[in-house]
Amino acid sequence: MNFSKWTGLGNDFVLLEPGESLDFSSGFEQRIIKLCDRRFGIGADGVVVVTPMDGDGCLVLNGISEGPVSKAVANGVDFEMRIFNADGSEAAMCGNATRCVAKYIQTRGLAKDANTKVFNLHTKSGLVRPALLDDGRVCVDMGLPRTFLGSIKLTADCYDFTAETVSMGNPHAVIFVDDIEKIQLENWGSVLEVDRQFPDRCNIEFAQVVAPGKIRMRVWERGCGVTMACGTGSCATLVAAQRTGRVGVEADVILDGGTLHIKHEEDGPVLMTGPAQEVFKGTI
Numbered sequence: 419m420n421f422s423k424w425t426g427l428g429n430d431f432v433l434l435e436p437g438e439s440l441d442f443s444s445g446f447e448q449r450i451i452k453l454c455d456r457r458f459g460i461g462a463d464g465v466v467v468v469t470p471m472d473g474d475g476c477l478v479l480n481g482i483s484e485g486p487v488s489k490a491v492a493n494g495v496d497f498e499m500r501i502f503n504a505d506g507s508e509a510a511m512c513g514n515a516t517r518c519v520a521k522y523i524q525t526r527g528l529a530k531d532a533n534t535k536v537f538n539l540h541t542k543s544g545l546v547r548p549a550l551l552d553d554g555r556v557c558v559d560m561g562l563p564r565t566f567l568g569s570i571k572l573t574a575d576c577y578d579f580t581a582e583t584v585s586m587g588n589p590h591a592v593i594f595v596d597d598i599e600k601i602q603l604e605n606w607g608s609v610l611e612v613d614r615q616f617p618d619r620c621n622i623e624f625a626q627v628v629a630p631g632k633i634r635m636r637v638w639e640r641g642c643g644v645t646m647a648c649g650t651g652s653c654a655t656l657v658a659a660q661r662t663g664r665v666g667v668e669a670d671v672i673l674d675g676g677t678l679h680i681k682h683e684e685d686g687p688v689l690m691t692g693p694a695q696e697v698f699k700g701t702i
């Protein structure tokens with residue numbers, strides 16, 4: 419199988435090359451786990467499958483139109499994106515991957531017009547729109563933040579936390595702390611991910627406002643563990659900070675792997691801007 423390896427601030431993904439497809443038959447999760455294994459496979463936080471859609475909202479798999487997925491806009495800017503975590507579980511959305519996919523589509527010439535810079539990515543959580551910027555970064559319309567459980571109480575290792583929960587199509591619990599250098603991310607994240615309040619598990623973010631418009635955030639991702647960056651987690655963190663009066667319309671979210679700029683006007687979509695790089699191609 420031909421693949422390419424991509425990274426969004428160190429949150430890294432295996433993308434199948436055009437024409438390749440995953441074998442979704444039994445044992446599928448094990449194949450994803452193997453691809454993501456950093457010792458026995460390629461090594462990644464997830465696997466991303468991108469499928470062009472034709473003008474009638476149908477998936478085009480190897481040139482054969484499948485059943486309609488959703489009403490797609492013609493002129494070939496519509497693609498389906500599916501995301502699988504390193505533990506084999508499928509996620510409805512992945513922010514860092516959307517930026518990588520936009521560059522993948524452009525560099526592989528998958529859009530009918532090579533000059534296209536905005537794409538419609540259809541995901542299990544709905545439509546998101548990445549736009550290629552002239553400075554090499556990608557700005558993604560991540561859609562509207564959705565209500566989840568509101569503000570909740572969580573406990574891990576005898577520590578009590580207040581979490582602001584936000585859905586970006588996938589679930590997030592954002593915990594604001596006074597000193598992010600003192601959090602026990604692996605210990606607390608692994609416990610909170612599977613808290614009984616989260617029937618589908620949850621991504622866990624610890625955040626500290628370090629200056630006006632600047633939020634330092636570290637993340638334990640559902641299905642992956644500690645990652646260097648989380649796009650949807652950064653969006654959720656901004657929304658949670660707004661909801662609790664900690665920031666205004668926009669902020670830089672400073673992650674272990676680098677910085678994302680997040681903007682959210684009231685009642686509007688969340689806009690995430692940051693880099694995406696292709697690291698290497700390979701065959702496995």
Ligand SMILES: N[C@H](CCC[C@H](N)C(=O)O)C(=O)O
Binds near residue numbers: 429639650
């Ligand atoms: N682990 C996440 C999916 C990947 C999200 C993250 N990598 C991002 O950039 O948004 C989940 O299960 O919801």
